[in-house]
Amino acid sequence: MWYVLQTITGREEELVHYIEEIVPKELYTDCFVAYYERVWRKQQESVVHVERLFPGYVFIVSDTPKELYLCLKKVPAMSKMIADGNFDFLSIEEEEEAFFANMLKNQHIVRLSYVELDGKGRILRVCGPLKEYADSIVKAQYKKRYVIIRLKMMGSYKTVALGVILKEDIQQEIRYGKVETPLEMPEFYHAAQPEKNHGYAAGDHVSVISGSFENMSGVIWKVKKDTVEIGVHLFGQDMSMEVPVNDIRKNFP
Structure with missing residues (x-):
């Protein structure tokens, strides 16, 4: 199971180092700080920073939490932080664990997400x-290249910022700027190219944004090469209409 160690902001990697040096390896399988990539815009140029996702928190994976906690209390640096109220040992729920495992599977860094907009700020x-997790977005700042999603963490709902990258960013060479992680990052950010297909699938809820059926909404029944078949409810029955993929968008917030 996954647990969170709360410590002093700025000393997260120091805590990881203490654990790796002193705590027996059989008491945990992984211990790390979570980071995320963020694009910063300066004078019309994009720079990628790697920053702490949750300042003041360290993640640790263990099947023996009681033994692990008792061991941590015996470490002088740990016991002092506990006594000073600067340390806590918190569990996360199964749903939260699945979120973090999915988000942090790439070197414990939440990588940038490519977002394509329709010109009106809609995804x-x-x-x-x-x-x-696009349906969990509660705020979007595309000019500043981030969105804020709402998630459940340690028993309560919290918001967290995730970095995004737009079409105009991947059309230029982007350097890495400030990097808080001890991992060595390359000089330039290598943007993953967006999928060449349109990315729609049966079951997606979509809205028609142009063409003869503009402003109608429905569910995709079938995906074709350049069109989709959408099921809509009209005149008391479900009906099908075929729409070009360029005339629709997914119903994101």
């Missing part, structure tokens, strides 16, 4: 870590 498609 057409998403690629990357954000794809499965």
Whole structure:
């Protein structure tokens, strides 16, 4: 199971180092700080920073939490933090664990998500870590290249910012700027190219944004090469209409 160690902001990697040096390896399988990539815009240029996702928190995976906690209390640096109230040992629920395992599977860094917009700030498609959680977006700042999603963490709902990258960003060479992780990052950010297909699938809820059926909404029944078959409820019955993929968008917030 996954647990969270709460410590002093700025000393997260120091805590990981203490654990790796002193705690027996059989008491845990992984211990790390979570990071995320964020695009910063300066004078019309994009720079990728790698920053702490949850300042003041360290993740640890263990099947023996009681033994682990007792061991941590015996470590002088740990016991002092506990006594000073600067340390806590918190469990996360199964649903939360699945979220973090999915988001942090790439070197414990939440990578940038590619977001394609329709020109009016509405999402057409998403690629990357954000794809499965687009319906959890509560605020979007595309000019500043981030969105805020709402998630449950340690028994209560919290908001967290995730970095996004837009079409104009991947058309230029992007350097890494500030990197908080001890991992060595390359000089330039290598953007994963968005999927060449339109990314729609049967069951997606979509809205028609142009054409003869503009402003209608429905569920995709069938996906073809350049069109989709959408089921809509009209005149008391379900009906099908075929619409070009360029005339629709997914119903994201």
